[in-house]
Amino acid sequence: MGRLLAEHRNLFRLVDWLGRHRELRAEPFAPEIGLMVDALVYLTRFPDVSHHPLEDRIAERLLARNAMPVDQAREIEAQHERLAQDGLTLLTDLEGAVREESMPPELAIAGARLYAERLRHNMVLEELTLFPAAQRHLDEDDWAAIAPTAQASASDPLFREDVENIEKRFVQLHRAIAAQVGCDCA
Secondary structure, eight states: OHHHHHHHHHHHHHHHHHHHOOOOOOOTTOHHHHHHHHHHHHHHHHIIIIIHHHHHHHHHHHHHTTOSOHHHHHHHHHHHHHHHHHHHHHHHHHHHHHTTSSSOHHHHHHHHHHHHHHHHHHHHHIIIIIHHHHHHHOOHHHHHHHOSOOOOOTTOTTOOSOHHHHHHHHHHHHHHHHHHHOOOOO
């Protein structure tokens, strides 16, 4: 549970930073482009590959114990699916905006902020429902069953490598972003 809460704190900081970032200059070598791309790759892909699968396993375990309302668990899972789809769309839109091909930069930034708010909403919902239920109802055996490392989805075009390399890439992105926006580094 501590890991999930720490990840939420870092994601909240990144969402806050993104909310303050009001413009994207469509120059490929503008100073903020690299950080923006790294931040959005991290923000959109890290939860899908590493964070949300763990939360989904927690929800399923709680459902098996009748310790969480079905509609709440399904809402969290549906939000995770929507965030995964929206994240890939956002990265495509950002690329189009940076290249000045298919998306005005203002719309790409608005899309990034909308994505960030949806992610914020998802985290708040989890902290109000999923996490308290997990703390009350799951024991050491449950956590041992939930804990295995999440595998990247075969349909995720950005992460078709082994989990160890994915985690190393996330650590690198996290450190680069942290140096600029103040996230805690593990």
